[in-house]
Amino acid sequence: KQEVTQIPAALSVPEGENLVLNCSFTDSAIYNLQWFRQDPGKGLTSLLLIQSSQREQTSGRLNASLDKSSGRSTLYIAASQPGDSATYLCAVQSSGDKLTFGTGTRLAVRP
């Protein structure tokens, strides 16, 4: 059974800092990995999708990498802003049509 872990569970950084969020998964036979953002009381917003054949994806200040063999993905946020404060979730599709989610990293960016 696929298990997804996100460390740390919470992170607080000053504005302007570059930061890395980590996601690890136990079964390396994945089809894709997706990063989401969730604001309090809201739904999930898709940030980046990495197919299993890809090593990384970029969108603006966000860069996600994937290392299937080691079961890891990182989300890099450059020049963090208070508006980046949210919970970040990763999810992997490893079989069938289903995603397995991590429990998230709660990020606070201090002005």
Next chain:
Amino acid sequence: DAGITQSPRHKVTETGTPVTLRCHQTENHRYMYWYRQDPGHGLRLIHYSYGVKDTDKGEVSDGYSVSRSKTEDFLLTLESATSSQTSVYFCAISRDPSYEQYFGPGTRLTVT
């Protein structure tokens, strides 16, 4: 934003009553999903649909049923609500499993 709405957005109900949550999409995506989100458990898949009248169970399907009679609507029914089903329920859609999933705003359900 993907065109996904959920109704109701909030509901309080009593133990033993039936409850139906509705997910509506305007994107004509084939796949639709129901998740629940609970502290400490993250998001867990309840049921999903891969076409009209085609559904399958997820990780936590006990006590839930679904129906999809039209591409745009996916209904989640709690036949007899229990307090353990107090949660936030999210609907999601995708064109294909290899594409992004897009989520609705959620329904907060409280069973007293």
